[in-house]
Amino acid sequence: xxxxxxxxxxxxxxxxxxxxxxxxxxxxxxxxxxxxxxxxxxxxxxxxxxxxxxxxxxxxxxxxxxxxxxxxxxxxxxxxxxxxxxxxxxxxxxxxxxxxxxxxxxxxxxxxxxxxxxxxxxxxxxxxxxxxxxxxxxxxxxxxxxxxxxxxxxxxxxxxxxxxxxxxxxxxxxxxxxxxxxxxxxxxxxxxxxxxxxxxxxxxxxxxxxxxxxxxxxxxxxxxxxxxxxxxxxxxxxxxxxxxxxxxxxxxxxxxxxxxxxxxxxxxxxxxxxxxxxxxxxxxxxxxxxxxxxxxxxxxxxxxxxxxxxxxxxxxxxxxxxxxxxxxxxxxxxxxxxxxxxxxxxxxxxxxxxxxxxxxxxxxxxxxxxx
Amino acid sequence: xxxxxxxxxxxxxxxxxxxxxxxxxxxxxxxxxxxxxxxxxxxxxxxxxxxxxxxxxxxxxxxxxxxxxxxxxxxxxxxxxxxxxxxxxxxxxxxxxxxxxxxxxxxxxxxxxxxxxxxxxxxxxxxxxxxxxxxxxxxxxxxxxxxxxxxxxxxxxxxxxxxxxxxxxxxxxxxxxxxxxxxxxxxxxxxxxxxxxxxxxxxxxxxxxxxxxxxxxxxxxxxxxxxxxxxxxxxxxxxxxxxx
Numbered sequence: 001x002x003x004x005x006x007x008x009x010x011x012x013x014x015x016x017x018x019x020x021x022x023x024x025x026x027x028x029x030x031x032x033x034x035x036x037x038x039x040x041x042x043x044x045x046x047x048x049x050x051x052x053x054x055x056x057x058x059x060x061x062x063x064x065x066x067x068x069x070x071x072x073x074x075x076x077x078x079x080x081x082x083x084x085x086x087x088x089x090x091x092x093x094x095x096x097x098x099x100x101x102x103x104x105x106x107x108x109x110x111x112x113x114x115x116x117x118x119x120x121x122x123x124x125x126x127x128x129x130x131x132x133x134x135x136x137x138x139x140x141x142x143x144x145x146x147x148x149x150x151x152x153x154x155x156x157x158x159x160x161x162x163x164x165x166x167x168x169x170x171x172x173x174x175x176x177x178x179x180x181x182x183x184x185x186x187x188x189x190x191x192x193x194x195x196x197x198x199x200x201x202x203x204x205x206x207x208x209x210x211x212x213x214x215x216x217x218x219x220x221x222x223x224x225x226x227x228x229x230x231x232x233x234x235x236x237x238x239x240x241x242x243x244x245x246x247x248x249x250x251x252x253x254x255x256x257x258x259x260x261x262x263x264x265x266x267x268x269x270x271x272x273x274x275x276x277x278x279x280x281x282x283x284x285x286x287x288x289x290x291x292x293x294x295x296x297x298x299x300x301x302x303x304x305x306x307x308x309x310x311x312x313x314x315x316x317x318x319x320x321x322x323x324x325x326x327x328x329x330x331x332x333x334x335x336x337x338x339x340x341x342x343x344x345x346x347x348x349x350x351x352x353x354x355x356x357x358x359x360x361x362x363x364x365x366x367x368x369x370x371x
Numbered sequence: 372x373x374x375x376x377x378x379x380x381x382x383x384x385x386x387x388x389x390x391x392x393x394x395x396x397x398x399x400x401x402x403x404x405x406x407x408x409x410x411x412x413x414x415x416x417x418x419x420x421x422x423x424x425x426x427x428x429x430x431x432x433x434x435x436x437x438x439x440x441x442x443x444x445x446x447x448x449x450x451x452x453x454x455x456x457x458x459x460x461x462x463x464x465x466x467x468x469x470x471x472x473x474x475x476x477x478x479x480x481x482x483x484x485x486x487x488x489x490x491x492x493x494x495x496x497x498x499x500x501x502x503x504x505x506x507x508x509x510x511x512x513x514x515x516x517x518x519x520x521x522x523x524x525x526x527x528x529x530x531x532x533x534x535x536x537x538x539x540x541x542x543x544x545x546x547x548x549x550x551x552x553x554x555x556x557x558x559x560x561x562x563x564x565x566x567x568x569x570x571x572x573x574x575x576x577x578x579x580x581x582x583x584x585x586x587x588x589x590x591x592x593x594x595x596x597x598x599x600x601x602x603x604x605x606x607x608x609x610x611x612x613x614x615x
Contacts, residue, residue: 002455003593005600009424009449011466013513014441016504076502076522080482083501087482094505095481173475173579174511252597312513313466313575314448316602 007315014318015308019301019328020074023335025165026300027067028101029191030198032158034059035108037195037219042115043151045357051212054355055199061112062342063198064105070335071101093168100164104157111154113137114147115358119351147358162188169303176248177307182234186299189230192223194296197273200289206347210282217281217288224274224292231270252310256317262302269295412491413470413529414556414584415543416566421550422463424449428542428551435530435541442516444468444527445542450598452591464594465551467542468493468514468527469575469583476506476515485524491556491584492531497523511579529553556584 034056040046041053072078084098121142124135166184173179200216203209238246253259273288273295309318346352429446438444445467453459474493477485484499485506495506500523507515507524518525530540538544543553554563563586566572572586576596593599 004453005593005598006451006453007448007598007600007603008451008461009426009447010603011443011446011448011513013516016507016517074503076504076517077500080499080501083482083499087484087499089478089481089483091478092481092505094479094503098481168505171479172508174509178508308508311597311602312511313597314513314602315598315600 005315010311010314012318013311013314015305017304017308018074019305019331020070020335022297022300022304023070023332024067024074025169025187025304026194026297027063027070027335027339028161028165029187029300030194030296031060031064031067031108032104032161033188033191034063034195034199035111035154035158037192037199039151039155042111042355042357043148043155047357050356051207051209052199052215054352055202055207055212055216056195057112057115057355058202058343058346058352059195059198060108062339062346064108065342066335066339068101068105069338070331073331073335093164093171097161097164097168100157100160104154104161107150107154107157111147111150112355114144114150115355116350116352117144118142118356119354123351143359145359162191174312175307175310176245176252177303177310178249180234180246180249181243182230182246183303186227186230186234189223189226190296190299193220193227193292196220196223197289197292197294197296200285200292202343204285204289213283213285214281217277217284220288220292221274221277221281224270224277224295227295228270228274231267253306258317259306262306266295266298266302269298410489410557411555412557412584413534413553414491414563414586415467415529415540416552416563416570416572416586416588417465418550418552418566418570419463419587419589421548422447422465423548423550424461424463425547427545427547428465431541431545432527435533436528438525439518439520442518442525444514444525448598450594450600452593462591462594463550464587464590465542466512466514466575467585468510468529469512469581469585470527470529472582472584473580475509475511475579475581479505479509481505488531490534492529492534493526494528494531495524495526497521500524511576511581512583 038053038056038060041049042057046053072081075081084095088098089095117138120134121138121140124131124133124138163184166187169178169187170180170183196216196219200213200220203212203216234246235250237243238250241247269291273291276284276291277288311318424447426447429443432438432443432445436444445465448464448466450462450464451459452462470491470493472491474485474487476493477487481503482499482501484496484501486494486496488494502517502522502524504517504524507517510526515524515526517523530538530542533540533544539553540551543551552563552566554561556564556567558564566588567586570588572588573590573592573595574583574586575590576583578596
């Protein structure tokens with residue numbers, strides 16, 4: 001039977017998860033994946049990996065602090081955040097996340113502190129204006145043999161972050177675009193893309209080491225291949241009907257011009273840095289890095305804001321591009337602003353280039369301070 | 372229990388004459404429902420053949436529950452259906468929280484603010500809700516929203532405050548055509564139970580397996596799930612270039 005339906009009166013449901021949620025999922029994925037990339041260098045004692053590990057650690061720490069603040073901003077009752085820890089509802093993935101996130105942040109900050117402790121201690125022994133601060137930061141000693149333990153715990157928490165953030169969204173059956181088994185893997189893979197993008201940009205700004213740039217680009221190419229592969233699998237199982245969940249997800253957005261444009265844009269955001277990184281791994285760090293950051297961010301924006309623009313019962317689409325107007329845009333800019341501020345603080349006040357292998361780095365030479 | 376305003380007024384007439392029974396038919400039913408250990412299970416049966424799309428229920432709900440301007444606890448979607456090129460038909464579909472027996476909004480709540488009340492209502496403890504909106508995402512009926520005045524999750528309560536006082540929900544009370552019927556699904560003698568027995572009924576989004584307690588008589592199957600049709604105009608959609 002041929003049926004044409006025209007909705008004459010219908011309610012518009014605004015997005016309940018706001019751009020701050022996108023920022024949270026973007027930043028926490030970058031942080032967790034960057035932490036995992038920092039571990040081989042620091043926790044498992046691979047000295048040749050240290051330059052890369054330092055950039056990864058910087059990325060993990062700065063985004064790891066910013067992300068929970070963005071999450072808190074997305075709560076409509078932020079002052080009630082303590083209730084997460086008093087009324088934990090074990091059937092809710094968000095409730096588990098409430099415990100995983102602070103654990104992750106504490107272990108990551110503890111790991112970073114342990115790695116910098118010898119340098120803090122040494123700076124506290126020098127005769128300069130802020131020696132007292134670094135004596136306090138070192139807690140009276142240079143020892144950091146416990147760093148691998150903290151790194152291991154942070155690594156486990158990072159895996160917990162990647163698991164809970166993916167599953168929390170995946171279990172929402174009411175939103176077909178979210179309710180796909182591949183989503184947690186896609187979040188993780190695009191997280192690696194975003195983290196490598198940030199590391200490439202930081203490398204261009206802080207290190208300008210061509211070999212490191214090429215190494216990061218090679219890893220980015222690999223991560224982009226994984227993302228492209230997951231995307232291809234998603235589309236294949238959706239079109240073939242092998243996975244009804246994926247088919248429903250595709251059907252929920254297929255046919256809308258804006259979604260075709262988003263799909264084309266997303267594919268380009270993967271293909272362009274992939275090709276650039278493959279063809280010219282040196283001298284393309286700025287471009288590949290920035291596009292990779294954009295790809296990771298855009299994936300989440302599309303999933304969260306675009307997903308909420310698909311009515312559950314009504315017809316058509318709600319506003320999919322910037323549903324919260326200027327306020328939402330300011331939220332995005334503000335979160336990025338905080339992150340940039342933390343990067344400036346990290347690179348200005350912390351001896352980040354002196355972070356080395358546990359129990360060996362406190363003997364490393366340091367620049368003299370005479371402030 | 373008299374489940375519509377017409378029935379309710381009729382009950383008042385009987386009471387005036389007899390001067391013996393409770394004025395509020397709903398109160399009598401509520402008392403009966405709790406008698407001898409019987410626990411009422413509230414449900415609604417919407418007879419779409421009687422709905423005229425006047426939105427009186429929408430307005431009554433807003434007035435009764437102080438619903439903010441930009442949201443609805445219930446409203447009536449209106450569709451134009453054209454089948455096989457025949458003359459178009461105007462179809463109404465009152466929407467509200469389905470007070471499901473297996474509500475997807477409940478397990479996702481991280482702080483147990485959403486709960487199932489004794490009589491089956493799905494409610495939100497506003498003093499506990501952190502406003503994370505996870506329940507808003509999980510509801511397959513788009514029946515929840517964040518109230519921007521209270522900053523917590525908001526939804527239809529089946530007018531809990533009214534049913535506790537033996538009154539009908541405001542939307543049922545005001546329904547012009549008697550389309551909305553409310554009562555105890557656990558009582559086989561209740562009007563709603565009889566309507567379920569005597570009519571072919573359907574629920575929205577049966578594929579979600581939520582066991583809703585809002586039933587529809589005369590629901591066209593094309594309206595059961597997400598309605599794949601041309602959307603009503605709203606300004607922000609103008610630029611999307613829909614292909615549907």
